[in-house]
Amino acid sequence: MRDLNLAEVITALEMQQRETNCVALSFDERFQRVVDYLYQEKYNARIQRLIQLSKFRLPKAEKNDNYYDGRGLIRNAIQELATNQFMHSRTNVISQGFTGSGKTFLACALGKQACKQQVRTRYVRLPDLLRNMTKQRLQEKPICGC
Known part of the structure; x- marks a missing residue:
């Protein structure tokens, strides 16, 4: 065995x-x-x-651990996002807010919920994403022989 x-x-x-x-x-x-x-x-x-x-920044983040009061978060909206229906409808989720408002925690909790539904995810911060995109574009070679 x-x-x-x-x-x-x-x-x-x-x-x-x-x-x-x-x-x-x-x-x-x-x-x-x-x-x-x-x-x-x-x-x-x-x-x-x-x-x-x-590669979540907060791998222990759970949607149920989110503190809703005083942060302006709507519990029903977060729970709906945790169903990952937005992925099936090809809708993006963008979170914005002040430092310490819970954006990273929320992103990691939603990503972890997606993993539980056997969806591959990747946590990437915007500055890292932009740097990688620029690096990728610089490495691309022109198609024509100009």
């Missing part, structure tokens, strides 16, 4: 052996538990990998 990268199956079987109530379960029920455990472990690992690849 380890050679097949299925160490989670071994863990699930060991957990079943320790549980006394699993002895009374049928093979199908025990197998279903193993499959469920394997799926959840693989899903969690994928989400963690997506979060790491996103």
Whole structure:
């Protein structure tokens, strides 16, 4: 199982052996538990990998941890953004505000929510984005032989 990268199956079987109530379960029920455990472990690992690849400035940001009062944030609007429906309708989200108003936290929380929905994301600050775009344009070669 380890050679097949299925160490989670071994863990699930060991957990079943320790549980006394699993002895009374049928093979199908025990197998279903193993499959469920394997799926959840693989899903969690994928989400963690997506979060790491996103390079969030605040990787522990969660949409539910956002402080709404006194910041002018509308709770319903934030919760709607967290559904990521704006991505399906190809709508952009632009946040602006004073220093310390929570723009970075909000961006990281929304990005992390997208990762949980298995969407690849990348946290990039505007100055870094502009620098990379300029660098890319300078490296491009003209198409014609002028």
